[in-house]
Amino acid sequence: MVAQVLDLRLAAIAERVRAVVGPATEPISAAAATLAAAASATAVADEISQIGKAARLLVEMVETCLPEMEEDGSIETTCSRLRHDLRTPLVALKGYGELVLEIATDEGLDAVSAALGPLLEGVADVMVAIERALPAMSHAMAVEEGSEGDGPGLASYPSGRVLVADDSQANRDVLVKYLSREGHDVVAVADGLAAVEAVFEQPFDVVLLDMIMPGMNGDEVLKAIKAEPRLRLLPVIMISALDALDSIVRCIEAGAEDYLPKPFNRVLLRARIGACLEKKRLREVELSYLRAVEKELTIAREVQRSILPKAFPAHRSLAGHGLMDPAREIGGDFYDFFALDDDRVGIAVGDVSGKGVPAAVYMAMVRTQLRATALFGLSPAECLYRLNDHLSADNAEGMFVSLFYGIIDCGTGVFTYANGGHNWPILLRADGSVEWVKGTDDLLVGVIHGSAYHNAALELAAGDSLFVYTDGVVEAIDSAEAEFGKDRLAAVLADKAGLAPEMLCGGVLTAVRTFEGGLPHSDDLTCVAVRFLGGQADASRFEMRIANAIAEISRLISAVQAFLLRREVAAETAYPLAMAVEEAVANVIRHGYADSEPHAITVRLACDGGQWIAEVVDDGVSFDPTTRVSDNGGFHIGLLLIKTMVDEIEYIREADCNRLRMIKSSPRSRMPPP
Amino acid sequence: MTKILLVEDNEMNRDMLSRRLQRKGYVVVMAVDGGEGVAMAASEQPDLILMDMSLPVLNGWDATRQIKACPALKHIPIIALTAHAMASDREQALAAGCDGYETKPIELPQLLEKIESLLRRA
Numbered sequence: 001m002v003a004q005v006l007d008l009r010l011a012a013i014a015e016r017v018r019a020v021v022g023p024a025t026e027p028i029s030a031a032a033a034t035l036a037a038a039a040s041a042t043a044v045a046d047e048i049s050q051i052g053k054a055a056r057l058l059v060e061m062v063e064t065c066l067p068e069m070e071e072d073g074s075i076e077t078t079c080s081r082l083r084h085d086l087r088t089p090l091v092a093l094k095g096y097g098e099l100v101l102e103i104a105t106d107e108g109l110d111a112v113s114a115a116l117g118p119l120l121e122g123v124a125d126v127m128v129a130i131e132r133a134l135p136a137m138s139h140a141m142a143v144e145e146g147s148e149g150d151g152p153g154l155a156s157y158p159s160g161r162v163l164v165a166d167d168s169q170a171n172r173d174v175l176v177k178y179l180s181r182e183g184h185d186v187v188a189v190a191d192g193l194a195a196v197e198a199v200f201e202q203p204f205d206v207v208l209l210d211m212i213m214p215g216m217n218g219d220e221v222l223k224a225i226k227a228e229p230r231l232r233l234l235p236v237i238m239i240s241a242l243d244a245l246d247s248i249v250r251c252i253e254a255g256a257e258d259y260l261p262k263p264f265n266r267v268l269l270r271a272r273i274g275a276c277l278e279k280k281r282l283r284e285v286e287l288s289y290l291r292a293v294e295k296e297l298t299i300a301r302e303v304q305r306s307i308l309p310k311a312f313p314a315h316r317s318l319a320g321h322g323l324m325d326p327a328r329e330i331g332g333d334f335y336d337f338f339a340l341d342d343d344r345v346g347i348a349v350g351d352v353s354g355k356g357v358p359a360a361v362y363m364a365m366v367r368t369q370l371r372a373t374a375l376f377g378l379s380p381a382e383c384l385y386r387l388n389d390h391l392s393a394d395n396a397e398g399m400f401v402s403l404f405y406g407i408i409d410c411g412t413g414v415f416t417y418a419n420g421g422h423n424w425p426i427l428l429r430a431d432g433s434v435e436w437v438k439g440t441d442d443l444l445v446g447v448i449h450g451s452a453y454h455n456a457a458l459e460l461a462a463g464d465s466l467f468v469y470t471d472g473v474v475e476a477i478d479s480a481e482a483e484f485g486k487d488r489l490a491a492v493l494a495d496k497a498g499l500a501p502e503m504l505c506g507g508v509l510t511a512v513r514t515f516e517g518g519l520p521h522s523d524d525l526t527c528v529a530v531r532f533l534g535g536q537a538d539a540s541r542f543e544m545r546i547a548n549a550i551a552e553i554s555r556l557i558s559a560v561q562a563f564l565l566r567r568e569v570a571a572e573t574a575y576p577l578a579m580a581v582e583e584a585v586a587n588v589i590r591h592g593y594a595d596s597e598p599h600a601i602t603v604r605l606a607c608d609g610g611q612w613i614a615e616v617v618d619d620g621v622s623f624d625p626t627t628r629v630s631d632n633g634g635f636h637i638g639l640l641l642i643k644t645m646v647d648e649i650e651y652i653r654e655a656d657c658n659r660l661r662m663i664k665s666s667p668r669s670r671m672p673p674p
Numbered sequence: 675m676t677k678i679l680l681v682e683d684n685e686m687n688r689d690m691l692s693r694r695l696q697r698k699g700y701v702v703v704m705a706v707d708g709g710e711g712v713a714m715a716a717s718e719q720p721d722l723i724l725m726d727m728s729l730p731v732l733n734g735w736d737a738t739r740q741i742k743a744c745p746a747l748k749h750i751p752i753i754a755l756t757a758h759a760m761a762s763d764r765e766q767a768l769a770a771g772c773d774g775y776e777t778k779p780i781e782l783p784q785l786l787e788k789i790e791s792l793l794r795r796a
Contacts, residue, residue, distance in 0.1 A: 047693070050686060050689065050690065053686065054686060057686075084728070084757045087757050087778070087779075088684055088686075088687065088757070089686070090779065091687055091690075091757070091778045091779040091780070092684075092686040092687050092690050094779040094780075095687065095690035095691060095694060095779065095780065095782075096690050098694070098782060099690065099693055099694050099697065102697070103697075123779075168781070212784065241776075241777060241781075241784070245764075262777070263777070263779075
């Protein structure tokens with residue numbers, strides 16, 4: 001039973017040899033007949049008769065092909081033997097053919113020479129046919145190859161433009177024939193110099209390069225290709241006899257993609273060319289993906305650049321500057337400054353989570369919403385609270401922003417701020433001392449809906465600067481992965497007290513870059529510096545506008561106290577006056593409005609001779625406290641308190657506004673009680 | 675005159691290759707199997723041997739080993755000729771003591787180059 005199956009397999013092999021190799025032998029027989037008929041062939045008669053003999057032997061071997069199982073019982077060994085036997089007449093045909101061609105060329109036997117081209121081509125074709133019928137590589141390939149050459153199950157490869165450089169006409173013809181059949185566009189040249197000319201002048205997807213060629217060898221052509229930046233990625237396959245392994249290794253080290261052993265195996269050739277083209281295609285896909293990413297990055301950079309303010313709002317008592325040095329991939333930093341009114345400037349610095357386009361889009365949204373909220377005149381804490389609610393309400397991507405927002409009152413130098421999870425800014429005093437503008441320990445903005453944010457305030461004296469930055473500054477690393485750090489930042493700034501904001505920002509950037517030693521930032525680097533140049537010309541006056549929100553009161557009172565302190569007003573005057581202002585403003589906010597719209601309340605302080613006058617102006621419903629103080633009920637306890645804190649109150653209703661004046665005499669000038 | 679010993683069992687290929695080599699100016703002596711090849715190496719003292727590997731009586735590998743084992747002959751360079759283009763054939767040939775290796779069908783210019791370079795070395 002087993003023997004029978006084996007016999008069937010041997011019969012199948014014989015059938016395959018007849019079907020595949022048989023037709024390929026016909027041109028050889030025809031060429032041999034033409035040669036035999038050439039009348040002038042006496043000089044090569046012997047050789048021509050040998051050619052005829054070899055051709056007949058070949059045809060007979062193919063026709064009567066009956067392989068016998070080798071002793072080891074292996075089909076592979078049997079095929080190997082058969083392949084060897086079939087090649088023997090081909091070796092003779094090629095040898096005699098080349099010999100006759102040499103002689104005929106020397107002797108000028110043109111008719112003979114003409115017949116030898118087809119003969120040698122025929123030999124090459126039959127070699128190929130034998131490889132197809134009895135592939136040497138493995139059984140798997142024997143199955144894959146299929147009797148028609150292109151059976152199903154063969155991997156499909158992209159087609160491309162192939163350059164073949166080989167000095168042997170027969171090799172060129174075989175390669176051109178194979179590769180054209182595979183759908184490639186093939187150009188063939190016969191020497192190294194022509195190969196170099198071709199690759200420099202025309203586009204190719206892959207080059208097949210014979211190792212040994214007249215004039216310029218394959219390895220020299222390879223060197224020329226790899227030395228040209230434009231062609232460096234062009235895959236080159238070396239054609240070589242197997243015994244030249246050393247030079248193959250050298251070529252692969254010099255940049256060759258692969259090698260192809262002679263004699264050619266069609267399956268191997270197809271696979272190697274295909275793999276090269278596939279690799280090249282993948283490289284191109286990768287390249288186009290990279291280009292798309294680059295384009296996205298450009299868009300993100302453009303968004304980021306376009307939302308940064310072009311200039312600091314002009315003000316006689318304030319100078320400011322901001323800069324951002326972006327990382328290669330957008331890190332999501334932004335800064336903003338805008339005038340809220342004639343005397344107040346808002347300053348914001350934020351760092352959005354994530355990178356690239358999503359960070360840039362989120363950043364643009366944060367900036368817009370912050371401005372929209374801030375321009376209502378709300379306090380920093382109120383702005384952060386509202387922004388947090390907006391951002392956290394619909395945040396499927398889980399993005400957030402660390403955000404520092406503060407308002408400078410240019411009249412008083414009071415800086416009110418709120419910090420949503422951002423790095424502590426630095427207050428650089430005119431004398432070079434450095435203070436951290438500590439946060440209020442509030443959460444990052446956009447994370448938890450309903451988070452509370454708190455105001456804090458500090459007062460800037462003439463010559464003091466505020467420096468706000470992102471973690472790109474303090475987390476910059478040097479080549480040893482050490483961080484730039486807060487202490488180093490403080491030290492850099494301490495040296496620059498009293499300098500213009502541009503110098504502070506530039507100085508820090510230079511220090512960070514020097515620290516990084518030429519490495520690119522891994523994150524955006526942002527610095528904003530604001531320098532307070534001094535209060536109003538008339539320092540005896542104070543004016544501040546706040547929104548009608550309870551949260552605004554602390555900011556107002558901080559500023560009032562800071563002003564009175566700076567004016568060296570005695571505590572026994574300053575304290576009751578501030579308390580009276582607080583009560584009056586709280587009253588307006590709680591009871592003064594019939595609607596829920598935002599309103600502004602203006603508070604002024606002025607010293608007039610021996611007395612201080614505090615004035616509160618609001619556009620709420622008409623209300624005269626001077627006539628209501630004596631009414632019963634808790635509603636007016638605040639007014640009662642005011643009455644006890646100050647010496648006198650006056651009320652005017654003008655231009656749809658309530659104007660309440662509270663007058664407090666200085667102790668020195670105060671009249672003794674009657 | 676350079677004398678080459680060609681050991682090849684196939685009559686047609688022996689005749690073909692000897693003609694081609696004679697045309698290039700070499701003196702060619704021939705043996706038809708491995709045993710005769712070893713004997714002629716000793717009697718003819720050729721400058722170089724071209725040795726087919728699949729030979730009757732004594733195969734090319736064994737013939738090469740015998741020649742290379744003989745102190746009087748081991749200086750003669752031997753180029754292996756084989757119909758197989760397998761890397762293992764090359765290794766086997768080199769292991770047997772061959773100095774070079776060519777696959778059939780022969781590329782004559784390549785073979786001549788190898789012959790000349792081995793003769794220069796010898």
